[in-house]
Amino acid sequence: MNGTVTAEKLLQLMEEHSYKPLTLEELHEVLGGSYEDLKEILQGLELEGKVVRTRKNKYGLPSKMGLVAGFLQVSPKGFAFLSPLDKGEDVYISPANLGGAMHQDLVLARLLPYQGLRRREGEIIRVLKRACTRVVGTYERNRRLGFVVPDDPHLHQDIFVPLEESKGARHKDKVVVEITRWPDGRRNPEGRVVEVLGPAGAPGIDILSIVKKYDLKPEFPPAVKREAKKIKEQVESEDLVGRRDLRDWRIVTIDGEDAKDLDDAVSIRRLENGNYLLGVHIADVSYYVKEDSALDKEAYRRGTSVYLVDRVIPMLPPRLSNGICSLNAGADRLTLSVVMEVSPRGEVINYDIFPSVIRVRERMTYTDVRRILVDKDPVLLERYRELADDFHVMEELCLILVEKRKRRGALDFDFPEAKVVLDDEGRPVEILKRERSIAERIIEEFMVLANEVVAQHLHYLEVPFIYRVHEEPAPDKLEELNTFLGHFGFYVRRDGEGRVHPKALQRILEQVRGRPEERVIHTVVLRSLMRARYAPEALGHFGLASKYYCHFTSPIRRYPDLVVHRILREVLSKGRIHPRRIEKLKEFVAKASEHASEQERIAEEAERESLTLKMVEFMKGRLGDVYSGIISGVAPYGFFVELENTVEGLVHISTLTDDYYQFQEEQLALVGQHRGRSFRIGQPVRVQVVRVSVEARQVDLELIEAC
Structure with missing residues (x-):
């Protein structure tokens, strides 16, 4: 190959059936161009998880080497799921196979031999990019040592802090701690306090902790x-x-x-x-x-x-x-x-x-x-x-x-x-x-x-800009959805090309309107859908059944809208855009789309956490109160109930004493072994508030009666 070396050319070469992992020097011989540029591109792609460097310094695609790159979603229980960059099926990671990786890290995992389970399983072999180097939590200390208990339940390990690195924090202060040594095996992470926010429970400290946790900036430079x-x-x-x-x-x-x-x-x-x-x-x-x-x-x-x-x-x-x-x-x-x-x-x-x-x-x-x-x-x-x-x-x-x-x-x-x-x-x-x-x-x-x-x-003008896209459900999610819908006599059909049209889902939603299972089916269908995001290509918007869609209407509060405005005004004023400018815009909108999608995710998580925090705090004064609600989620350890006021709480399986209950994953239900009584999403119940933990953001409920 001749000409300028690009990431696209490099990945295209590696995707060829005949490609075998090559060293940097061998790739340079094949691709030509600048050696330093090729080296820089390879390093960038490796950090992004798009290519892998073997122990013999040869480069190839993860998918061709039994590896998966993606972001880690760690459960408060300690296990995790890896969400692949290629949008494939999630990979289960046991606590023993985390390899020092933490919640939302970009990681590389080796797929383990099939164990007869439905889900794929893997082990982390490399952390490509840490999600965060600073953590917000509660400082605790005794005479000899101090440690920080993270606010985020997905960070299930305490962070040890040498007393000389505590920055004067007192027992039960909210602090920001910078990680100086990452976890390894059974060893906890270590860090140093970089900011003391104030006593836990003091007015305003709770929301300030969320602001710091998500690195939000109230002040402008x-x-x-x-x-x-x-x-x-x-x-x-x-x-x-x-x-x-x-x-x-x-x-x-x-x-x-x-x-x-x-x-x-x-x-x-x-x-x-x-x-x-x-x-x-x-x-x-x-x-x-x-x-x-x-x-x-x-x-x-x-x-x-x-x-x-x-x-x-x-x-x-x-x-x-x-x-x-x-x-x-x-x-x-x-x-x-x-x-x-x-x-x-x-x-x-x-x-x-x-x-x-x-x-x-x-x-x-x-x-x-x-x-x-x-x-x-x-x-x-x-x-x-x-x-x-x-x-x-x-x-x-x-x-x-x-x-x-x-x-x-x-x-x-x-x-x-x-x-x-x-x-x-x-x-x-x-x-x-x-x-x-x-x-x-x-x-x-x-x-x-x-x-x-x-x-x-803008699409028909062939101008690069930021689209708002919502792709059709992933095959594994659709399979899970169809398994669940089968219990109600429904099935989502694909077209002749194997694709799903939103009408197929819309038809089911309309058929269940007014029926007892309406809420449960709406909930499960929603959870099966992909997350909407920003992209430089017109991939369509599945939920809106729209071929071309963008965000244009909120430029004060969303950066993609501001970019669309800027490009639109440029087209309106000049009539056409110079080819060099087109190339620059292509590069920019690709980068801006990815960044805006990530910032949107962070904002949504911060907003949801601040709302949940205050809702749980509200419920602290409602101990003993009885509410009507709807089962909103079912897990092996119990079921969640959304109360009339939209607060969600947990009925733990240990409180269901009339039978031994087992989690039926396909039905998303807890079913009693002896009496056959079941609890499933959408079912009305009456519950009592028995325990509230603002720190854990959790409301514990006990069942009064199932309606």
Whole structure:
């Protein structure tokens, strides 16, 4: 081969049937090009787990050498599963075969001989990349030694800390510890305290611990603050050059009561031909956040805003996110508008995408829009009489779009979300269940449509950008799903090419609507799906049954949206992009997609943990209370119950004293050996709260009766 050596060329060579592992020198003879570049590429691919270097310094693909590279998911029980990079079947790793690897490390595992079990099993032979070097936990000490008990239950080993490395921490202080020696065999990791957060249990320390655990940054670097401060707080005449003036349009924002970063607004008009003219107007953040600026680099690093239970850690400084970029009512704001003519069947007849300036008429909340449309509240109908008809037209179009997506095969899961209300000292006082009303659905449907239009527009222009993708279920997950569904008489069929269409799953969800097993089947189907992510290729969105999809509508709080805006504005202003720029963008969107997906995962975990923490803390004052609930999960050691207030607790198998229960994995059920009594997902039960551990984030329940 001749020309520049690339990672793609190297992997392509190794994938050939005739390839045998070669040394660096031998690969250089075959590929040519720069020796140093080849060496650097090999080192990078090795660190990523995409190639393996043998003891004889020969390189090959893991899959061809009986090896698997992937990320480790460690259970609090000590065992782990390796999620392969190639999206193949998970590999079970016993505690004895962890080889010093820790939760979420990128590792290389050797597959063990088949033991007659259904699952693949392996042992870790190399840690390629550590997930974290710092851990948050509780410091404990005696006269001779100290150690840190990690907050994260997936880190099941205490970290020993020499007394001289304790940084003055006191017994039961929350601390950040830096690992200085990794675990090896039976030896625990060692570390040194780098930050003392304060006494465990003191107000605010719990959420601060989560902030530190996930390395979130409430404060922005000085250079970012300086750059943000230079940005004008108002739109001026020179900002309007090349923009369409939509300030006389009836445009509104519809958000939650607490929202301050308002990045999307909508308008609607019924046309004389019976079609709808829908406008989706998104804050033009890319006008203010220039490529490679300090603001841009920090937004890239963060990837997304993080919404913890008591605070928001924004992607952009508040001067932008709550100020000039937020579509505040009555203020002139710069936007990118997607104006679509939509037929009564929900088809986009034509569309236009352009830079604009708008002035939002009203800052609406989901609650008020619901009260106008559902409750027909006379006070609100009078107050918003100029806009009331628009909301009714929005509802009409929303329902049309919902029906269109249903015809297409899109999946719709409607699980309630929880919101914890805190007092001034951060203590939970109430848990509210948030239901999706027509108001939320209006915004969801309009944003989905705008995202599809933008993604299709850029795809057909053959411009590199970041897609939002959701791949079809993995074969092993589909097999498990079909085994479970078989107990209810259902089966997910593949098409002639062996692929699954979302309609096949949608049909099952519709068939169980209103039946006792509806919740259980919805839950298991959802868990069988792949995780949505960002990618540089159009891999489709399975859940939405959409061929082309991207995130365009939230550039204040998601970096991929900001990138899509920037590329879109470049195309709109220049008409075409230079080939050299195309190549640069291809490289960038590939890297940015992977990074944004990882930052999104971190944000979701932090948000979920902060919510769970306060929900468990709320339940500490409810010991002895009896609740109705639904079994939400079943494991060999018991079953989980989601209570009426959405809190989840565990009924341990040891408390089920009327029989000996065994876990039936295929049925996702606990079944009694003698009486045949069973507990399965979706089953209603009544339970009592018997124990609460805020530290372990666990609520223990005992069964009162099964309904």
